[in-house]
Amino acid sequence: MSLEGKVALVTGGSRGIGRVIALKLAEEGVDVIINYFRKKSTARVTCEEIQSKGVRAHAIKANVGEPDKIDAMFDEIESEFGRLDILINNAASGVPRPALKLDDKSWDWTMDINTRAFLLCAQRAAKLMPNGGKMVSVSSLGSRMVMPVYTSVGVSKAALEALTRYLAIELAPLNICVNGVCSSAVETDALKLYVNDPNLPPPAWQTTPAGRMVQPEDIANVVAFLCREESAMIRGQIIVIDGGFSLFPAIFGTEGGSSGA
Amino acid sequence: MADASVEETVKQIVTRIVRKPELNFSPEATFKDFDADSLDIVQILVAVEDHYDIEIDDDELQDVQNIGGFLAYIENKIAEKG
Numbered sequence: 001m002s003l004e005g006k007v008a009l010v011t012g013g014s015r016g017i018g019r020v021i022a023l024k025l026a027e028e029g030v031d032v033i034i035n036y037f038r039k040k041s042t043a044r045v046t047c048e049e050i051q052s053k054g055v056r057a058h059a060i061k062a063n064v065g066e067p068d069k070i071d072a073m074f075d076e077i078e079s080e081f082g083r084l085d086i087l088i089n090n091a092a093s094g095v096p097r098p099a100l101k102l103d104d105k106s107w108d109w110t111m112d113i114n115t116r117a118f119l120l121c122a123q124r125a126a127k128l129m130p131n132g133g134k135m136v137s138v139s140s141l142g143s144r145m146v147m148p149v150y151t152s153v154g155v156s157k158a159a160l161e162a163l164t165r166y167l168a169i170e171l172a173p174l175n176i177c178v179n180g181v182c183s184s185a186v187e188t189d190a191l192k193l194y195v196n197d198p199n200l201p202p203p204a205w206q207t208t209p210a211g212r213m214v215q216p217e218d219i220a221n222v223v224a225f226l227c228r229e230e231s232a233m234i235r236g237q238i239i240v241i242d243g244g245f246s247l248f249p250a251i252f253g254t255e256g257g258s259s260g261a
Numbered sequence: 262m263a264d265a266s267v268e269e270t271v272k273q274i275v276t277r278i279v280r281k282p283e284l285n286f287s288p289e290a291t292f293k294d295f296d297a298d299s300l301d302i303v304q305i306l307v308a309v310e311d312h313y314d315i316e317i318d319d320d321e322l323q324d325v326q327n328i329g330g331f332l333a334y335i336e337n338k339i340a341e342k343g
Contacts, residue, residue: 037307038306038307038310038316038317039316040316041316061311063307095299095300105298105300106300109300
């Protein structure tokens with residue numbers, strides 16, 4: 001089932017996982033609006049990549065942690081496109097500190113961008129989806145597993161997943177499907193914020209039953225599926241994409257299925 | 262010598278974000294003197310980018326030592342934009 005002709009907004013869509021999601025949707029014929037935080041030059045390159053797929057691309061600079069910036073972004077979407085079919089809530093930020101060193105400013109910054117932004121974007125997006133639509137939130141395993149210095153992000157992602165479930169039920173009468181994806185560590189620039197910490201466990205690929213780390217394309221493929229009509233009866237679910245990482249304690253080695261083979 | 266309007270605008274932005282009533286915005290001052298943490302600095306950079314419609318390169322900022330250098334960098338970016 002094609003997504004051709006749909007219009008999508010990918011927050012944090014100029015780089016990393018968001019960029020790959022944006023390109024995946026573009027490949028499927030979706031006109032893509034990417035929201036970015038700071039780097040216009042990076043957003044411009046991603047827009048060119050999107051356009052090379054034969055669809056329309058549009059970049060909007062906005063810190064989604066600020067409600068007025070979200071409003072301005074949706075005003076622009078409304079005037080430029082008139083509607084929205086798909087919202088991908090991907091933008092994320094965080095302050096890598098343990099709980100006892102987190103101040104209120106760091107906490108608010110993380111929650112505003114990672115969690116509140118989805119609520120505010122969903123409120124505006126729903127009004128641009130008169131015939132229904134799809135919303136997908138991008139979470140991480142820090143929502144359910146404890147990782148060093150990941151406190152604020154992990155809590156914000158747990159709240160994001162809960163919000164995803166609430167939105168799924170409340171927006172169901174509007175024919176809007178809301179789901180989420182939740183991945184283990186992905187090899188992107190953002191990961192570099194955390195891998196320098198000597199307290200972190202061995203690289204995820206050493207303990208992933210699937211034998212490799214999750215790539216952005218793995219996430220983009222599931223997101224695209226959740227944007228298609230064939231997934232319409234999946235509502236409020238968080239699809240874990242981790243190669244089995246969260247199911248198999250590393251203490252038992254890396255080959256969970258081999259003992260019975 | 263920094264452009265007076267740029268200096269005043271940046272000072273207003275910094276004052277708003279670090280939430281201090283009076284700043285000694287001398288060329289030799291640093292963001293650290295204003296108790297600005299990393300989040301404050303990111304917000305300052307974004308606000309300045311938005312105000313002047315410029316892009317600030319974090320790598321280039323590594324060479325900036327103080328407010329005087331920051332203002333000179335901003336003026337240069339504004340001039341590059343034309």
